Amino acid sequence: MQASTHLIKGNLEVKISKRRDLPCFREFKERKSTLTRNLCIRRGSICSGLTSGAVSMGAELARARDNVETVARSLIKFRSVKAQASGGDVEDLAPINPHETSTGTVLPFVGVACLGAILFGYHLGVVNGALDYLSKDLGIAQNAVMQGWVVSTLLAAAAVGSFTGGALADKFGRTRTFQLDAIPLIIGAVLTAIAQNVQTMIIGRLLAGIGIGITSAIVPLYISEISPTDIRGALGSVNQLFICIGILAALVAGLPLSRSPVWWRGMFGLAVIPSILLALGMTYSPESPRWLFQQGKISEAEKSIGTLYGKERVPEVMYELRTAGQGSTEPEAGWIDLFSKRYWKVVSVGAALFFFQQFAGINAVVYYSTAVFRSAGIASDVAASALVGASNVFGTVIASSLMDRQGRKSLLIRSFSGMGASMLLLSLSFTWKVLAPYSGILAVVGTVLYVLSFSLGAGPVPALLLPEIFASRIRAKAVALSLCMHWISNFVIGLYFLSVVDRN
Numbered sequence: 001m002q003a004s005t006h007l008i009k010g011n012l013e014v015k016i017s018k019r020r021d022l023p024c025f026r027e028f029k030e031r032k033s034t035l036t037r038n039l040c041i042r043r044g045s046i047c048s049g050l051t052s053g054a055v056s057m058g059a060e061l062a063r064a065r066d067n068v069e070t071v072a073r074s075l076i077k078f079r080s081v082k083a084q085a086s087g088g089d090v091e092d093l094a095p096i097n098p099h100e101t102s103t104g105t106v107l108p109f110v111g112v113a114c115l116g117a118i119l120f121g122y123h124l125g126v127v128n129g130a131l132d133y134l135s136k137d138l139g140i141a142q143n144a145v146m147q148g149w150v151v152s153t154l155l156a157a158a159a160v161g162s163f164t165g166g167a168l169a170d171k172f173g174r175t176r177t178f179q180l181d182a183i184p185l186i187i188g189a190v191l192t193a194i195a196q197n198v199q200t201m202i203i204g205r206l207l208a209g210i211g212i213g214i215t216s217a218i219v220p221l222y223i224s225e226i227s228p229t230d231i232r233g234a235l236g237s238v239n240q241l242f243i244c245i246g247i248l249a250a251l252v253a254g255l256p257l258s259r260s261p262v263w264w265r266g267m268f269g270l271a272v273i274p275s276i277l278l279a280l281g282m283t284y285s286p287e288s289p290r291w292l293f294q295q296g297k298i299s300e301a302e303k304s305i306g307t308l309y310g311k312e313r314v315p316e317v318m319y320e321l322r323t324a325g326q327g328s329t330e331p332e333a334g335w336i337d338l339f340s341k342r343y344w345k346v347v348s349v350g351a352a353l354f355f356f357q358q359f360a361g362i363n364a365v366v367y368y369s370t371a372v373f374r375s376a377g378i379a380s381d382v383a384a385s386a387l388v389g390a391s392n393v394f395g396t397v398i399a400s401s402l403m404d405r406q407g408r409k410s411l412l413i414r415s416f417s418g419m420g421a422s423m424l425l426l427s428l429s430f431t432w433k434v435l436a437p438y439s440g441i442l443a444v445v446g447t448v449l450y451v452l453s454f455s456l457g458a459g460p461v462p463a464l465l466l467p468e469i470f471a472s473r474i475r476a477k478a479v480a481l482s483l484c485m486h487w488i489s490n491f492v493i494g495l496y497f498l499s500v501v502d503r504n
Contacts, residue, residue, distance in 0.1 A: 029344045049313035087208060106226055106308055110235055112281035115240040115274045116178065116215035116411045121183055121246020122271055123208050124363070125389065127151050128370050129254025129382045130264035137262070138198045144502045151367050154209035154495035155201050157163065159487030161213020166221070166476040168214065173291055174222040175282045177214065182279035185211035186272055193269035208271070216483055220463050225288040226308055240460035241396040247366060253372075254382050293321045333474040338481060341368030343474055350482035353462040358489035360419055362454050364497045365447060371498070372447075378440050408461050415457025424449035462486075 075406045114140075125131060141145040168177045184207040193205030220239050227235040253267045286308055292301035298318075305317045338347045365372075369385045380383050402411060426446030462482075470478040 006214070009313075062374075078325050081314045085305060092119070096471045105310070106228065108225030109173055109226060109308070110223055110238060112278065112285050113219050114177070115278040115281065116181070116212075116219045116237050117151070117242035118246035118249070119271060119274050120212045120215050120219070120248045121243040121248075122274070123154060123212050123246075124189075124243075125247035125366055126253070126267050126271070128251060128367055128385055129257055130267050131367075131371070133257055133264045134195075134201070137264075138195065138201060140198055144498045148495045148498050150205060151498075152200065152491045153205040155210070155487050155491035156205045157209025158213035158216065159484050159491065161210040161215075162217050162483035162487055163480050164210075164332060165217030166480045169218045169221060169291075170476060173295075174218055174225070174288045175285050176219055178222075178282040179211075179279045181211050181214045181218070183211075184208065185269065185275040185278075189268060189271035193265045193272075209327060211275075213483075213487065216486075218367060220467070221479075222288060224291045224467055228287070228309075238400065239402060239463065240392065242282050244389070244392040244396045244459070246387065248393050251386040251389040252384070255331075255346070255386065257382060268412045276289025289317065289322060290324075293318075295415035333477065335477055338474060338478055341470070343478070346469055347474070347478050347481065348463075350466050350478055351485040353465065354482050354486035355489055356457050357462055358486060358493060360416065360454070360458060361493070362451070363490050363493050365451060366503070367494055368497055369447060373440075373443060384444050387444070388451050390446050390454045392453045392459075394451040396460060399460050402456070403460070403464070406464050411457035412461050413457075415453050415459075415461075418456070419450050419458065422446050422453055426450065 012466040075349060127150065131151070133140070134150070135141045135143075135147055140150070165177070165181075168180065172180065181330070188204045188211060190207030190208070191207065192201055193204075195201040195204060223235055223239055248266070253270060254264075256263045257267075287300065289301045289308070291303055292298075298339045302318060302323070303316050305314045309317065337343060358474060365388065369388055370382055373384045395406030399411065423446070425444060429435050429446060435442060466479050466482055
């Protein structure tokens with residue numbers, strides 16, 4: 001009687017024939033089960049792996065054992081990732097998974113891209129401490145509506161920028177789009193710094209808003225496309241971390257305002273520096289290998305891979321990109337396809353993530369925490385806001401270590417729960433008379449806990465999750481639509497929050 005065991009990897013097959021009366025047959029039957037194919041769901045994709053145990057076959061099966069080990073090594077080296085994307089699209093995600101020694105080569109280019117994230121956060125937070133001072137200089141100190149427009153003009157323009165960012169990146173490439181994006185960022189920073197009237201200030205904020213809207217689309221895209229798979233989640237959260245660092249930098253930059261009221265102009269002007277560094281840094285940064293491959297620029301893609309991961313990784317990564325290209329033959333979807341029966345549910349999830357992220361109130365804190373702390377009787381209102389910014393950075397650092405261990409859904413649930421509890425504490429500090437003597441300190445504690453809860457999940461998860469839940473044919477447009485929801489919600493909050501506060 002004869003039994004056969006098949007170990008398959010692609011077209012590789014090892015067939016081991018054996019007879020019942022062989023003395024090693026029983027041992028092989030027990031140990032062969034240690035070679036199994038495991039499926040693990042991670043970051044929305046299904047990663048295929050192979051676990052193997054030592055196989056001792058005896059003299060008659062020595063050759064078969066060697067073949068088994070060869071297959072195992074091949075599987076580990078050339079494993080590919082299959083993803084069940086939204087709407088039934090099955091595609092190869094082709095993980096770029098170079099050796100650990102090449103990770104250090106990727107990090108400098110991630111750092112250059114994160115200058116865009118810093119600018120994103122800086123332009124969001126710079127009005128927090130500067131708003132009162134620029135309002136006096138520009139003659140709008142008593143006009144809460146116009147102050148709201150100074151804040152929210154940036155956000156309306158960012159919505160436009162987020163829509164165009166993906167299209168520009170697809171047309172011109174990731175690095176060239178970064179360089180083009182530096183133009184409105186630089187001009188916008190200069191105009192806001194030298195503004196002598198509110199009209200010039202608003203024009204500057206419009207240009208800066210277009211710039212940060214584009215960065216909001218292309219920074220996470222570029223990072224995800226050059227990052228090794230095993231640290232992609234952590235590097236994805238680095239984008240949110242540097243946004244928080246940008247916000248913190250803006251809040252810290254406002255500390256001299258109490259001694260020098262005209263320093264608000266310097267605060268806006270400082271944004272020129274990272275804008276220039278971003279343009280220069282992208283001159284020396286490699287283009288996304290995935291984009292180059294999609295454009296048919298094979299030799300340039302190989303050169304980029306060599307720069308990012310080393311020349312020895314070129315054949316493997318090119319193989320993975322080719323595999324990914326064979327995964328889906330459908331053409332890119334149009335805008336109307338996003339609302340088809342096939343995709344509308346997952347597109348709604350992406351838009352809802354940013355809707356709830358923004359209407360949970362985070363950017364009301366980012367823009368107006370100094371004014372809120374001042375109304376609560378905090379003497380060092382700008383310093384308190386800087387403390388809030390520091391807690392945001394701290395929480396984001398913690399989130400980067402939890403992202404791939406705790407899972408996206410778990411972090412979101414805990415984050416929104418913590419935000420709700422913190423806002424309850426903050427509201428009670430203003431409404432309960434028994435807590436009136438402690439309202440100042442409770443306002444700071446509640447706000448710090450709120451921002452900390454936000455940074456642990458609601459902040460970094462949505463931007464990281466979007467590319468993972470959308471099929472490749474709708475990804476660019478679905479991400480742009482979700483980011484547009486982010487900016488529209490942000491705009492509404494920035495425009496009306498101060499007016500609502502003044503009426504109460």
